[in-house]
Amino acid sequence: MLSNAATSGKFIHTNFLARQKVKGDDKKDRKTSFKMITMGVIFMISCFMFVSTRICVLNTGYKISEAVKTQEKFLQENRKLKIERASLASPSRIEKIAKNKLGMITPKNNQVVILKW
Amino acid sequence: MVKLKNRSETINNIRVIGLLFIVFFFIIGFRGYSLQVLSADKLSKIIKKQTERNIELLPKRGTIYDRNGSELSVSIDVESLFARPHLIENKGLAAIKISRILGVSHKTILKKFKKNKGFVWIKRQIPPEDASKIKKLGIKGLDFTDESQRFYPNKELAAQMLGFVGDDPRGLEGIEYEYDSVLKGKSKFLAINRDALGRQLFVDGANTSEEVQGNDITLTIDKNIQYIAEKELQAAISLSKAKNGIAIVMEPATGKVLAMAVAPLFNPNQYKKYERKTWRNRAITDEFEPGSTFKTFLMASALEENIIKPKDIFFCENGSYRVANRVIHDTHPHGWLNATKILKYSSNIGVSKIARHLGSELFYQHIRKFGFGEETGVAFPSEANGSIPRPYHIPEHTRSAMAFGQGISVSPLQLAAAYSSIANGGLYMKPYFIEKISHPNGMVIQETTPQVLRRVVSERTARTVRNMLKTVVSKGGTGEKAKTASYHVAGKTGTSQKIDKELNTYSSEKLIASFAGFAPADDPAITVLVIIDEPEKMMSGGAIAAPTFSRIISQTLNYLHITPDKQPQYNYEKWREANNTAQRKNICG
Numbered sequence: 001m002l003s004n005a006a007t008s009g010k011f012i013h014t015n016f017l018a019r020q021k022v023k024g025d026d027k028k029d030r031k032t033s034f035k036m037i038t039m040g041v042i043f044m045i046s047c048f049m050f051v052s053t054r055i056c057v058l059n060t061g062y063k064i065s066e067a068v069k070t071q072e073k074f075l076q077e078n079r080k081l082k083i084e085r086a087s088l089a090s091p092s093r094i095e096k097i098a099k100n101k102l103g104m105i106t107p108k109n110n111q112v113v114i115l116k117w
Numbered sequence: 118m119v120k121l122k123n124r125s126e127t128i129n130n131i132r133v134i135g136l137l138f139i140v141f142f143f144i145i146g147f148r149g150y151s152l153q154v155l156s157a158d159k160l161s162k163i164i165k166k167q168t169e170r171n172i173e174l175l176p177k178r179g180t181i182y183d184r185n186g187s188e189l190s191v192s193i194d195v196e197s198l199f200a201r202p203h204l205i206e207n208k209g210l211a212a213i214k215i216s217r218i219l220g221v222s223h224k225t226i227l228k229k230f231k232k233n234k235g236f237v238w239i240k241r242q243i244p245p246e247d248a249s250k251i252k253k254l255g256i257k258g259l260d261f262t263d264e265s266q267r268f269y270p271n272k273e274l275a276a277q278m279l280g281f282v283g284d285d286p287r288g289l290e291g292i293e294y295e296y297d298s299v300l301k302g303k304s305k306f307l308a309i310n311r312d313a314l315g316r317q318l319f320v321d322g323a324n325t326s327e328e329v330q331g332n333d334i335t336l337t338i339d340k341n342i343q344y345i346a347e348k349e350l351q352a353a354i355s356l357s358k359a360k361n362g363i364a365i366v367m368e369p370a371t372g373k374v375l376a377m378a379v380a381p382l383f384n385p386n387q388y389k390k391y392e393r394k395t396w397r398n399r400a401i402t403d404e405f406e407p408g409s410t411f412k413t414f415l416m417a418s419a420l421e422e423n424i425i426k427p428k429d430i431f432f433c434e435n436g437s438y439r440v441a442n443r444v445i446h447d448t449h450p451h452g453w454l455n456a457t458k459i460l461k462y463s464s465n466i467g468v469s470k471i472a473r474h475l476g477s478e479l480f481y482q483h484i485r486k487f488g489f490g491e492e493t494g495v496a497f498p499s500e501a502n503g504s505i506p507r508p509y510h511i512p513e514h515t516r517s518a519m520a521f522g523q524g525i526s527v528s529p530l531q532l533a534a535a536y537s538s539i540a541n542g543g544l545y546m547k548p549y550f551i552e553k554i555s556h557p558n559g560m561v562i563q564e565t566t567p568q569v570l571r572r573v574v575s576e577r578t579a580r581t582v583r584n585m586l587k588t589v590v591s592k593g594g595t596g597e598k599a600k601t602a603s604y605h606v607a608g609k610t611g612t613s614q615k616i617d618k619e620l621n622t623y624s625s626e627k628l629i630a631s632f633a634g635f636a637p638a639d640d641p642a643i644t645v646l647v648i649i650d651e652p653e654k655m656m657s658g659g660a661i662a663a664p665t666f667s668r669i670i671s672q673t674l675n676y677l678h679i680t681p682d683k684q685p686q687y688n689y690e691k692w693r694e695a696n697n698t699a700q701r702k703n704i705c706g
Contacts, residue, residue: 029128036135076194086188086270091344106672112603113705114681115689 176302177265178286179331181279181293183340184375184552190279190293190385192286193268196248196261197241202230204258211256218250219243241284242266267293273382275343277398278336278550281385290388290396292334292551295498299554302331332562335552337373342366345672346378350647353665354380357630357652363400363529364665366673367644369537369635371567372546374495374530375643375673377401404501404526405648408613409463409595409658410536410633411522413582416460416468417539418483419475421578427457427585431470438466443514445469461588463595463610465521472520477508480519486545486573487535489527493548501528522613523623533646535573536608536633539586540641543579545570583607587638590663599632599663601671603681607641608634608666610658615651627651632662636670637682645669 087093098104152160181190198219205211208230216223219240229237242264243251251259267282280291288297346364354362366376377400383391397403419425436450447464459467472480484490490505504526508516515524534548547568554563574582586607589596595610611631617624630649635641647662647669655661680686687705695701 026124029124033131036131079191079193082188083191083193083268083270086191089187090271090274091341092272092274092348095344112681112684114684114686115692116680116686 177330178267178282179300179302179333179557181300182333182335183338183343184336184373185339186335187340188270189275189336189338189340191268191270192265194263195242195266196245197264198239198243198248198251198259198261200230200237200239201258201260202232202234202237205230206257211259214254214256215239215251215259218247267385269385271340272384272386274340274347275338275377276383276385277379277396277400278338278377279385280396280398281388291398291498292336295496296334296551296554300331300334330557333555333557335555337368337375337550337552338377339375341676342673343376343378345676346376346669347380347382349665349668349672350378350380351382353647353649353661357649357655357661359630359649359653359661360651361399362650363646363648364669365400365529365533365644365646366669367533367537367548367646369540369546369641369644372534372537372548373552373567374548374550377530377550398497400529401495401497402499402501402528404503404528405629405650406525406613406615407522407527407532408611408629408631409465409521410532410609410611410631411525411527412460412463412468412520413539413586413609413633414484414487414489414535415472415475415480415520416456416585417487417574417578417582418480419456419471420581421483421574422475422479424474425456425471427581428455430455431459431467433459433464433466436466438469440469440517441513445514445517457585457588460585460609461591461594463589468520469517472517477516477519481505481508483573486571487538488531488545488570489525489535493528493530493534495530495548495550500530501526503527503531522611529646529648532633533644536635536646537644538573539579539582540635540644541579542576543572543574545573583635583638583641586634590634595657595659596632596634596663598659599634599666599670601636601667601683603671603684604636604674604679605638605682606634606636606667606670607638608632608645608663610663612657612659628656630656630658630660630662632658632666634666634670636674637679639682642677642679643670643673645673 178192180188180192183189198215202208208227212223212227212230215221216226219226221240226239229239239259248261252261265286267286269276269279269281276291278291280293280295281289282293283289286301288294288300293300346366350362350364353359362378362380364376364378365374367374377398379397379399381395383395388396416425420427430453433447433451433454435452436447438445445465447462447466449462451458451462451464451467454462454464454467456467456471458464459471484505490503492500492502494500506515506525511519511524518524530548534545537548538545547570549565549568551565553561553565555561584607586609587605588594589609590600590606591597596608599606599608599610609632611629611633613629613631614623614625615627615629616622617627628651630652631647633644633646635644645666647665649661649665652661674681691704692701695704
C-alpha cells in the first residue's frame with residue numbers, strides 16, 4: 001500500500017512534474033502561436049494594404065486618364081474657338097460687314113481733320 | 118493523457134502547416150525569381166505585346182502668325198476613318214452605307230474591306246458631320262483617329278507667301294515648304310497601356326502633345342496692310358485687264374516686308390482647284406526688266422561718283438538718239454533737260470548720256486551694291502537672282518539700254534529693297550519676313566533683327582535722289598497720279614516692253630507697268646512697289662501702277678498712324694475747348 005502509495009506518490013510527483021513541464025510548454029507554444037498568428041495578421045494586413053494601394057493607384061490612374069481626356073477636349077474646343085475668331089476677324093469679311101451691313105464708308109481726305117497736341 | 122496527446126498533435130500540426138507555408142513561400146519565391154529574373158526578357162516582351170499599343174502621333178504643325186499675332190495658318194484636328202477588315206461582318210452592306218456618306222464609290226470601299234490587312238485607311242481628314250454620321254451607323258471594325266489638317270482662316274490673304282501643305286502633312290509651297298522642318302515638329306510613338314478589359318490606362322509622361330507640336334513662326338507681314346495691297350492690286354488688274362500683278366510694302370528703316378501681294382489670288386484651303394502658276398510667289402521667284410524704275414539707280418550712282426549734279430543739263434536730242442547701230446527713243450521729245458528733269462520726264466536719251474559719263478564698269482559696280490544680280494537671302498524657295506551682265510560681255514547699245522532698265526532683269530523684291538536703301542539714307546538693309554521662330558510654349562528660338570549689309574550711297578546722295586524723285590510725282594511728271602492728298606510721296610514710274618518669244622524682239626503690246634517709291638517723302642516710313650503685268654488698258658506705269666501706289670500708300674500710312682505731312686494740322690487744345698460744332702469747324706478752317 002505504502003509502496004503503492006509511494007509508487008502512487010512517485011507517480012503523482014512525476015505527473016506533477018510532467019504537468020509542470022506541460023504547463024511551461026503550453027505557455028511557450030501559446031506564445032509561439034500568438035507570434036505566428038500576429039505575424040500572419042500583420043502579413044495579411046500588409047497584403048490588404050498593398051492591394052488596396054494598388055487599387056487606389058489604378059483608380060487614380062483611370063481618373064487621371066479621364067481628366068486628361070477632358071483637358072484635351074477643352075483644349076480642342078479652345079483651338080476651334082481661336083480658329084473661328086481668326087476666320088471672323090478676316091479683313092475682307094470685316095470690310096464687307098462695315099460697308100454692306102453698317103453702311104460705313106472709307107473717309108475722304110476732306111473728311112479727316114488732323115489735330116496736334 | 119488524451120488531452121496531452123491532442124496538444125502535442127496540435128503543435129505538430131501547426132509545425133507541419135508552418136513547414137507547408139515555408140515550402141509554399143519557397144515555391145512562390147522561386148516562381149517569382151524565375152518570372153522576374155530568369156524569364157524576364159521573354160515575358161516582358163509578351164506582356165508588352167498584350168498590354169501596350171504604340172501609336173504614331175503625327176506631328177501637329179506650328180502656327181504662322183502675322184506681326185500682330187493674328188493666325189495666318191493653323192492646324193485643326195479632323196478625323197480620319199480606318200477599318201480593321203477582319204472585324205467587319207457584312208462587308209458589302211457596310212461599303213454601301215459608307216459610300217453614301219463619303220461620296221466615294223462603294224466598289225472602292227469594298228476593295229479596301231477585302232484586303233487581307235489588319236489596318237486599312239478608308240478616308241483621311243473627313244468633315245466632322247460625315248464622321249458623326251458614320252459613328253451613328255455603329256459598324257463593327259470601323260474606327261476613327263484624329264489627324265491634323267492645315268487651315269488658312271483668311272483664305273486668299275498672303276496665299277503665295279504662306280504656301281500650303283499636302284495631305285502628309287508636308288509643306289509644298291511658300292513658307293510652309295521652306296520652313297517645313299521648323300513647322301512640322303517630330304513624329305513620336307506614344308505607348309498606351311491597356312488593362313485586361315482593354316481600357317486605356319494613364320501612363321506617366323504619356324501626354325506628349327506639346328513635345329510633338331512644331332514651332333510657331335511669326336512673320337513681319339501685317340494682315341491689314343497685306344489686305345490693302347491685295348485689294349488695290351486686284352482692283353488695278355481688273356481695271357486694266359492685266360494678266361497678273363505684284364505689290365510689295367516694305368519698311369525701309371529695317372528691311373521688314375509688311376506685305377507681299379501677288380494677283381491673281383488663290384485659296385490655299387482648296388489649292389488643287391487653282392492653276393499651278395497662281396501658286397508661285399512671283400514677287401520673289403520671277404524676274405523682269407525693270408524699265409524706267411531703274412533710272413533712279415543710275416542717277417544715284419552718278420551723283421555718288423560726283424559725275425553729275427541735279428542741275429547739270431543734257432541735250433535730249435529731241436526724242437531720237439543713235440547709239441552704235443540702234444536708235445534710242447523718248448516717249449515725248451525733249452531738248453535740254455537737267456538731271457532732275459531727266460528723271461521727272463523719264464528721258465531714256467538723257468539717262469543714256471549720263472550712263473556714258475559714268476562709265477559702264479562703274480555703273481555695274483554700283484548696281485551690284487544695290488543688290489541686283491544676287492539673291493536677297495530671304496529664305497524662300499526658288500528665289501530669283503536677276504541678271505546683270507558684266508559690261509564687257511555686252512554690246513554698246515545694250516550698255517546704254519541698261520541705264521533705263523533694258524537688257525537686265527531684277528526680281529520685284531530686289532527692286533523694292535534697292536528703293537528702300539534710297540529711302541533710308543543709303544543703307545542696304547537685308548529684306549526679311551520671318552520675325553521670329555518660337556516653341557509652342559512661347560520660348561523664342563530664333564529672332565531676326567534688322568541687318569545692315571552695306572552702305573550703297575552716302576546720306577547726301579540718297580537725300581538728293583529723294584528730292585529728285587519728288588519731282589516725278591509733281592505736276593507734269595510721269596508719276597503725277599502717284600501723289601496723295603495727305604502725304605508727300607517720291608517715286609519713279611516704269612513701263613518696260615516684254616520680249617515677244619515668237620518674234621524674239623521687244624513687243625509693243627506686252628508691257629510691264631510699274632511704280633516704285635516711298636512716303637512720306639522726307640522721312641519715309643514705307644516703300645511700295647507696284648507691278649502690273651501686261652495691262653490691256655492704261656498701258657503705262659504712270660497710268661495704272663502710280664494710282665495703285667497712291668491708294669496703297671495713303672491707306673497704309675493712315676493705318677500705321679503716320680501723321681500726314683501735307684494736310685494742315687489744327688490745335689487739339691483749342692478744338693477741345695470749343696463749345697459747339699460751329700466753333701470747332703472754325704478752328705479747323
